[in-house]
Amino acid sequence: MKEFIKDIIIALIVVIAVTLVIKPTIVKESSMEPTLYENNYLFVNKLAYVKDDHPEYGDIIVFKSDITKDDGSGKKMLIKRVIGVENDVMTISEGVVYRNGEALNEPYTLEGFTTGEITDFQVPQNQVFVMGDNRSISLDSRSEDVGTVSEESIVGKAFLRLYPFSEMGLL
Numbered sequence: 001m002k003e004f005i006k007d008i009i010i011a012l013i014v015v016i017a018v019t020l021v022i023k024p025t026i027v028k029e030s031s032m033e034p035t036l037y038e039n040n041y042l043f044v045n046k047l048a049y050v051k052d053d054h055p056e057y058g059d060i061i062v063f064k065s066d067i068t069k070d071d072g073s074g075k076k077m078l079i080k081r082v083i084g085v086e087n088d089v090m091t092i093s094e095g096v097v098y099r100n101g102e103a104l105n106e107p108y109t110l111e112g113f114t115t116g117e118i119t120d121f122q123v124p125q126n127q128v129f130v131m132g133d134n135r136s137i138s139l140d141s142r143s144e145d146v147g148t149v150s151e152e153s154i155v156g157k158a159f160l161r162l163y164p165f166s167e168m169g170l171l
Contacts, residue, residue, distance in 0.1 A: 021047050023156060025062055025079070031132030031139065032079055033110050035060070035171075041163035042079075042171070048157035055082045055128050055151065057099075060158040060171055063130075063149050067139070079158060080140050080149075081108070084129030092118040092142070097131075110134040116142045126151045 023044040027036045036042070044062050055061055059082045067076045084090045084099055091098040095113030097106065106114075114135045123129045127148035132138025141148050158171050 021045065023062070024162075025077075025158070027079060031134050031137055032060070032081070033134040035081075035108055035133045036079065036158075036161070039163075040161055040167070042158045043160040043162060044156040045159050046156040048159075049151060049154055055085060055154065055157070057082055057085070061128070061130065061149070062155045062158060064153045064155065065146055067145055077155065078139070078146070080130035080132050080138070082128050083131050083141070084123045086123050086125050086127055088123045088129065090118055090121045090123060090129050092116050108133050111136055118142065123148055128154075 025042045027040040065078045097104045129141045131140040
């Protein structure tokens with residue numbers, strides 16, 4: 001009986017430790033296609049950006065937005081790709097994204113071009129500029145509704161797709 005109780009306590013400790021570090025997430029929309037699809041089940045590392053760690057180019061992050069959920073039950077969590085970090089100067093012109101004057105090679109986008117026009121926008125301190133991979137429908141930093149994302153509002157970095165099982169693996 002003592003062994004059984006010991007095993008249960010160890011299992012509970014492991015479960016609690018994992019839930020403090022990992023947040024399971026389900027993709028709800030298609031703004032990250034073709035990288036992520038609706039109903040993909042992901043794990044998010046909640047400790048990815050602690051202390052002096054900051055988001056890097058290409059990271060797929062989950063963050064709290066100021067957009068209210070359709071059912072009014074709170075604010076939406078969004079998942080997007082980091083395109084620019086603090087002090088970067090972002091420009092979007094004729095379907096091409098430029099960071100600090102250099103055109104980005106973005107083979108992960110669905111259409112191969114980016115809608116909208118932005119001229120010499122400097123990313124503020126402790127903020128990131130994010131975009132979805134499905135640029136024609138993504139609500140992201142190009143929109144006033146989202147804007148740049150404060151590092152404080154980042155929940156974590158998506159690092160593992162669990163479902164569908166045929167696409168299981170690191171992101």
